Amino acid sequence: MRDADRPSGSPDQTADGSSLPALRFGDVDPTDSEALTRWLRARVRGFHEAEIETDADLERFASSRDRTLRAVFDDSEEHSEIPVGTLSAWETAVRLPGALGSASRPVAARAISAVSVAPTHRRRGIARSLITRELRDARDQGLYLAVLTATESAIYGRFGFGPATRGADYALDTRRARWMAGAPAGRVRLVPREELRSVAPEIDAEAHAQVAGEILRWPNFYDRMLGLTPDRRGAAASLRAVRYDDESGRPRGYALYRVGASATDPREKDASVIELVAATPDAYAALWRFLADLDLVARVQVRLRDVDEPIAWMVEDPAAVTKSNERELLWARVLDVPEALTARGWAAADALTLHVHDPLGIAEGSFRLSTDAEGRAEVARLDRPGGEAADAGLRLGIAELGALLLGGARAETLARARRVLFDHREAPARLDRMIGGERPPRLSSVF
Structure with missing residues (x-):
């Protein structure tokens, strides 16, 4: 974008209008490995994450190759080739509510992520200019919704984003969880993670159609979730996969979990659930029952669940289930x-x-x-x-x-x-x- 096209509040001015060294906007070509590496170094710096040093480190951000990468450069810096501000964006589908009793509706939206500013360039309007430009660009392209998830939730309301979904984490104390729900007719099977790769997207699609708020999962999401990418294979050694098939043999749910030492009592073990997706009530009940019955496991920990998760109604003692960390997840901006x-x-x-x-x-x-x-x-x-x-x-x-x-x-x-x-x-x-x-x-x- 040319300098003359900059909106008011562009990053070469402070809030009081005083001038700063010229900052330059630009897009980074994700197919240019050197430019992509520089952009990623700026991104991890902004989020205080580990440096990019190896090809495996780059693999963590493989999805960036499928996105539009925005950057702000400061030509007065010694290493001016490394951005001082970053943003990534891509077109996705967000599920909006359907009419009463019908499936949710996928609609096109601009997803925004990786908004970062170098610690040396805070409070110069860089994030504001990046986000505002992205919103106007999305509107000009005919999109009527933008979405993001936030690490700092206080920031995005000023740009017109509202908290559209909430989520929570749950822990089930298996020693107190006397099961009350009936036994489903289907069957839970342990399966290789590679085998789950072919059915997980179909199960997700069926489950996500039942609720608003989910977004289309991006390329390489499943490979990374299942530990099939080179950078995930080591950590994935402890990852286990189960699939629920209904009475006709059709896959209707799955869970990914690992068992390890408890964070609260090293003498005990916890099961940490990475993903639990159920397209039917029977699948939901069967997967939770399987996790609750794992030998040697004192607690089952699950993240990013509904704020009114039904698991507490499926055990005799509701106190066996604790909900924590309720928070905003998806932020939506109407364009x-x-x-x-x-x-x-x-x-x-x-x-x-x-x-x-x-x-x-x-x-x-x-x-x-x-x-x-x-x-x-x-x-x-x-x-x-x-x-x-x-x-x-x-x-x-x-x-x-x-x-x-x-x-x-x-x-x-x-x-x-x-x-x-x-x-x-x-x-x-x-x-x-x-x-x-x-x-x-x-x-x-x-x-």
């Missing part, structure tokens, strides 16, 4: 309000006006949202020339709309927090009924 609202399904027929504020000016406006009994929506922009006057309704920020879009937040809750304002007291509850939400959205993999 086109009418397109985003019509892309999802709705649970009730009604009509409301939404007055949306966008601090970046990308998607600001007043919109009349009308839904029908079949779960379809029509959205009319009210503040365009020739449009009808905007009437009373709900006033909210673009970040709050992102939080509501997948059904992970309630308008009533945001209204009590003064994050959604209203002219009529019943308006937030009406929007909640329109959104519905039989099951909270979830994301099972960070990026």
Whole structure:
């Protein structure tokens, strides 16, 4: 992008407008191994990770070769070839809620990751300029949603991202877990990890269609998850795989786990579950039962699960299950309000006006949202020339709309927090009924 195209707040100015040494934007060619290595060195530096020194280190970031790599360079630096800011992006599919009782809907979105700034260049607007440019570029390409997962959750609200899904970690004390759920008709089988590679994507697709929030898993995701890449093979020696087949022999779920010394008591062993995917209730119950019955294992630890995971209802003593580290996972940023609202399904027929504020000016406006009994929506922009006057309704920020879009937040809750304002007291509850939400959205993999 030319200097003349830089938006206000570009990284060669501080917040008070004073000048800084010129910083240069550019894209890095991921097929250029030397340029990619320099970009990755900047990325790991920004996240305080281990240095890139070997080909195996590079393999950790093999997915970068399939992404757009943005960079900011400081030509006044001694090693000016190494970026002082990084961002990666790619087009993915995010599952939005379907109409009541139907499958979730995959829609195209811009995924953003690896946003980093060199410690020597903090507070110069580099991250802001990288993210703002990426959002505008995605909008100009016709995408109406951007998503990310955050290591620092306080940062991204200012760019219009709202927390769209939440997740939690769980631990099951196997010594207290007397099983109450009935025995499924299918069978759990130990399988080689390589064999799971061919069926895991199909099981994922079936399971993910049942809930909003999941994103399309990227190239090489499964090879790395299963420990099939060169950099993962050593650590994967302790990784075990099981598959659940239903009574007809069809694979409907799988789990990956390893058993090791407990972090809390070295005399005991814990099973750490890397992945547990179930396309049916029977698969879910059978996989959890298998893990709970592992010999010599005192606890089963699972990460990135639903906030209302049913496992606590499947054992006699609910205290055998502890939930911890509940947190935001997927952050969503609406880039086109009418397109985003019509892309999802709705649970009730009604009509409301939404007055949306966008601090970046990308998607600001007043919109009349009308839904029908079949779960379809029509959205009319009210503040365009020739449009009808905007009437009373709900006033909210673009970040709050992102939080509501997948059904992970309630308008009533945001209204009590003064994050959604209203002219009529019943308006937030009406929007909640329109959104519905039989099951909270979830994301099972960070990026």
